[in-house]
Amino acid sequence: MQQRALGLWGALGTLATLATLAARAPGASAAPDLGLWPLPRSVRLSPRLLRLSPEDFALGLDPASKAGPSCVILQEAFRRYYDYIFGYYQRRRGPARFYTDSPLLQLVVSVVHDSECDAFPSLSSDESYALTVKGPVAVLKANQVWGVLRGLETFSQLVYQDPYGTFTINESSITDSPRFPHRGILIDTSRHYLSIKTILKTLDAMAMNKFNVLHWHIVDDQSFPYQSVTFPQLSNKGSYTPSHVYTPTDVREVIEYARLRGIRVLPEFDSPGHTESWGKGQKGLLTPCYDGERPSGAFGPINPALNSTYDFMSRFFSEVSKVFPDEFIHMGGDEVDPECWETNPDIEKFMRSRGFYKDFKKLESFYIEKVLNIIASQRKKSIVWQEVFDNEDKIQPSTIVQVWKDKDYPEEQARVTAAGHPVLLSAPWYLDYITYGEDWRTYYKVDPLRFSGSQEQKQRVLGGEACLWGEYVDSTNLTPRLWPRASAVGERLWSDEKVKSINDAYNRLTVHRCRMVRRGIAAQPLYVGHCEQEYKM
Amino acid sequence: MAYNKLNVLHWHVVDDPSFPYESLTFPQLTRKGAYNPITHVYTTQDVKDVIEYARLRGIRVLAEFDTPGHTQSWGPGVPGLLTSCYSGSQPSGTFGPVNPILNSTYEFMDTFFLEVSAAFPDFYLHLGGDEVDFTCWKSNPDIQAFMKKTGFGDDFRRLESFYIQELLDIVSTYDKGYVVWQEVFDNKVKIQPDTIVQVWREEVPVPYLKELELITAAGLRALLSAPWYLNRISYGPDWQAAYKVEPLAFEGTAEQKALVIGGEACMWGEYVDSTNLVPRLWPRASAVAERLWSASQVADLDFASSRLARFRCELLRRGVQAEPIGVGYCNEEFDHW
Secondary structure, three states: OOOOOOOHHHHHHHHHHHHHHHOOOOOOOOHHHHOOOOOOOEEEEEEEEEEEOOOOOEEEEOOOOOOOOOOHHHHHHHHHHHHHHHHOOOOOOOOOOOOOOOEOOEEEEEEOOOOOOOOOOOOOOOOOEEEEEOOOEEEEEEOOHHHHHHHHHHHHHHOEEOOOOOEEEEEEEEEEOOOOOEEEEEEEOOOOOOOHHHHHHHHHHHHHOOOOEEEEEOOOOOOOOEOOOOOOHHHHHHOOOOOOOEOHHHHHHHHHHHHOOOOEEEEEEEEOOOOOOHHHHOOOOEEEEEEOOEEEEEEEEEOOOOHHHHHHHHHHHHHHHHHOOOOEEEEEOOOOOOHHHHHOHHHHHHHHHHOOOOOHHHHHHHHHHHHHHHHHHOOOEEEEEHHHHHOOOOOOOOOEEEEOOOOOHHHHHHHHHHOOOOEEEOOOOEOOOOEOOOOHHHHHHOOOOOOOOOHHHHHOEEEEEEEEOOOOOOOOOHHHHHOOHHHHHHHHHHOOOOOOOHHHHHHHHHHHHHHHHHOOOOOOOOOOOOOOOOOOO | OHHHOOOEEEEEOOOOOOOOEOOOOOHHHHHHHOOOOOOOOEOHHHHHHHHHHHHOOOOEEEEEEEEOOOOHHHOOOOOOOEEEEEEOOEEEEEEEEEOOOOHHHHHHHHHHHHHHHHHOOOOEEEEEOOOOOOHHHHHOHHHHHHHHHHOOOOOHHHHHHHHHHHHHHHHHOOOOEEEEEHHHHHOOOOOOOOOEEEEOOOOOOOOHHHHHHHHHHOOOEEEEOHHHEOOOOEOOOOHHHHHHOOOOOOOOOHHHHHOEEEEOOEOOOOOOOOOOHHHHHOOHHHHHHHHHHOOOOOOOHHHHHHHHHHHHHHHHHOOOOOOOOOOOOOOOOOOOO
């Protein structure tokens, strides 16, 4: 950028800037200008303004807090949020220290109930918080450390710079808690490898939008990047190249990075379909397809007729259960094509011996039930795609069913919840299906409880996930494709059902989007417009 | 672009929402029209930098200053330039296209295009002329009077014609050639035979191949963009649809076909900025690039697919954030260290 000589041009320029900015000076009704996202349960803003200075303001702990100075989650969060609030304001350096009769000197954080500092977030984590912003000391109270993280994000969204560059916040009072406990993003690292950098950036963006589950669809037909310690040949033979792998260190890094943001990592090892890459490193695992009397050379789903299959799955899931600390494992179970099974004579023999006759659905169920039991014996709970339920496989009442097929999905939700199972909704939120225009509106308008059912049934909807399947997505385009479209899903899953105004959402989301860009997330535009600080490639 | 042998950057620099071009003869245009006159501006030096960077790569910079429509952002900086729309007998407070009946308009254009002609060394300037909404002109009593006086009656295309002709005359005096959007041709504006017409509408008023036929039959040169609006994204490998386009698949003589001098992939900016432009443009624009460079017989999709996948990895290796066209991998992935 060229150096500008001060003088007439400089003075005129500054005046023009101030005039432009003054015209947008925030007033009493600052809520849309703040761009709170997702909208908290209850927000009371007073017109009284408080000023913060980067030199004098601090995030601190209440001495009575159950989570103390040794709490790494909080220490990391304080550092991170201080940076989000003050760190990126490079161009318009406000006065660092100044006299004001309405300073905000501190945000004091207090964890009221269980520390959970060294624990992993779970489906039952308490993410509620209460934020009272009053000079000179604001207070953030939460039952658990997870609520503090959510509250810090909201606090950081309340702070803005006035036209003179002074960090400002309205006196306010916020209480907040999520509508749904499971708010996830699905990433697919098999169709395309995603760099760890991309995954960590995604976790950062998720935290800004109060998402709390990273559903890691880690392997599939096309490649097997997960480096298994028990079965190293799986990735040796199944990954795209030796550098397209996730080592145990990589996986640990993702899990800890997520934990510090209150995000669960839900691994999915999808079977018996979607497993072509598994066969490269584990001979005899997949079903050989036959061309008449002889093997054709092609392979199909995992072979459900062999004991060796279940020995393998048992040892494999024993490792997976140790590597991934979350209570749940997603075992897939979707889109099983019986074509290959139909050609294989050993499968035919096996089915006859079991009395399945020609019903391949029964064969599928046989496999699924055995794997679910394997997972249960590892003291993990299971999540499955809807086919497992649709095929009437015998599943535990606590098994979560993820509804992904778009046609008549509310009816599917009704069926699943009527049968007593918890549900995750993804069907209307396949973000890989890009279209021209503001499709975030369609995602925003989805009502996860728009199906006929009892109160009890509706309570079984645990939340949902925005899915970004990887056929056409990798590190070059993932971030702009996910954000801010997924933000629409994020608010639908966090905020109250009455938060529906699309126009208000547009006003807030454009501000929130610019905030993500400022923080280094390449969130794409919603529509025509600009951000004060555009993305630096 | 250079890696793809594309050789024209058509810079649609200003439009309704903002005016980021730093004008030295009319600084108010920038001051009042830019999103932010300090941060969201292309200074004279910026423009020079782009032109030289392009020149070193054998790329022409074709600047477009679209008028008389698409000019909302010009209004605040040049009061009286845009037509005042009327609600009955009173001004409604809103403004429409450039006012074609005032001498001041042409004085302004004269000075402004003198500056632009000097700032952009390419022989051609793109003068726009698309999507002129006649509603505001119709509502304005001064314009109504003008229409009666000149005998244009109710045909506002004749008024548009009048404006464009004046504009073309102005620009010709600066020894520039011009490119216009197809409406200028469709509305039967009297244009010089050396005008280049850019076809952007897929079906209206006729399918784009038919439009090419009509333009070239009139002896004018044409540029094709209609099937190459890359801002219109959809799920899947849509580069194939771009690749399958054959710009010369219309009824015409060899001389006519020679008048189709090429085309442009367009990346309109409603939903595009630095966060997503590069992956949205590449490698989809590469399909257009091959269609415009290589022989027409080079049309096999499978052959193109395997080459494009490898080429995309090469683009990545050279630091271009080109998105994937299908399942797979590159040895050196983006952002992977």
